[in-house]
Every structure is written in structure tokens, then in C-alpha cells.
Amino acid sequence: PAPAPAPPHPRHRPTTRDDDPTLLYTGPLTQTFRRLKLFSLSSLALAGTLSPFIFVVESSLPTGARAALAAAALATSGVSTALVAWCGRPYVTALRRLPTAGSADTDAGAGAHHTGSHNANAPAGIELATLTVTLAPRATRVYDPAFLGDTRRAFARWELARAVQLPPEDAGGVRAGEEETVAETVDRAGRVLGRWIVRWGEGGAGVCRAEGRVETHFNVHEELLSTPIR
DSSP states (O other): OOOOOOOOOOTTOOTTTOOTTTTTOOOTTTTHHHHHHHHHHHHHHHHHHHHHHHSSOOOOHHHHHHHHHHHHHHHHHHHHHHHHHHHHTTBSSSEEESSHHHHHHHSSSSSSSSOOOOOTTTTTOEEEEEEEETOOEEEESSOOOEEEEEESSTTOEEEESSSSEOOHHHTTTSOTTTTTEEEEOOOOOOEEEEEEEEOOGGGGEEEEEEESSOOOOOOOOOOOSSSOOO
């Protein structure tokens, strides 16, 4: 009998819920966006590498025309790379349930405490994984999914709310003037890059602001979620 095929290498085997019990969702277009970003970066690097040769190759074109050609090539590649970066930036490659509720932050200053979740489906909050245009991983931890709302931005489904109003039964749990961290974005090493902070007012009304470089928009195929997040 023919030998059994070798199991896939762990690095190339997709993560499943059996491997990671906190995993709630995997973006079906993750590899497509990854390849698109790689192709875009490669074309930009190629354009930058070959542009100087326009001035070296013998031709009857004047220097001004050569400079225009080089600029056009770089501009076209740069614009396409920027467009790919803008379209792919919110795409969520994986969505996980945070193992524990947000604990108090050790840093002093604004956003020293995390909000508690007001969603029974995700009591400990969620983590949304995204990739930058250079394929650097980013993880945005949303400690209260109730702060996620619909967005009008193209290529995105959710955004962090800029203003919220707690229901009467929850409004008594916050004090006017108090600030809490709603979400924070971290890099591969776990360094916090930015926070989304809510400042509570009277009657459970809150106004949010960004501090640092926090991801605020997310593209998720909601129809693939087995459990509602918001």
C-alpha cells in the first residue's frame, strides 16, 4: 500500500478551535490579503530598484522625460501599495476570546483601568488580529465588545464607538469624570501601541478618544461567527 502522506508542518497548518479553544473566528481571506500585500510591496521595491536605470540606459529621451518616467513608475506603484494598505488594514485574520477580564493597568495616568464587558456572549472581551502592509501582526484587545458598532468606512464592518450611552441598569456603575481603557492595540512583542479611552459623563454617557496608534476599524465576516459578538 502507498505510504500515508506526511502531516502538514505546524507552521503551515491553519489554527483550529481544537488547537486554540479561545479562537472564535478565522478570516477566510487572510492568505489572499497576505499575498496581495506581498505582491504590492514587491512591485514597489522593484520600481524603486529599476527606476535609476532609466537614467543609465542610452536613449534619445532628454533628462526631463526620463525623470518624468521614473516619477510616474514610482508614483503608480506607491499609490497602488497605499491603496492595498488602506483596504487591507482593517481585515481581521483571527478573533479570539480574551482568557480573563481586563485587569488593572499598571501604568499611571489616563486609561489606568479597563472597562468591564456588558456583553454576556463575550464576558472577558475579545482580541482582533490584523496585519500591517508590511505583514507585521497587530492585536487589538477590546475589553467591552459593546463599544463595537457599525461603520461607514469601506472594507470594514465594525469600528470603535466615539460616543456611548450605557443603559440605566449599568449607568450607576460609572462615575462622571472617570476614564477607562476600552481597547488597546499591541505589537508582536506585546508592547502597547495605543489605547481607546472612554471618559464618562452624567447618566452613563461616555465620549471616547484615541491615545497613540490604536486600530479602530475591523473587517469581519459576521455571518461566519458562531456566536454574536456585539
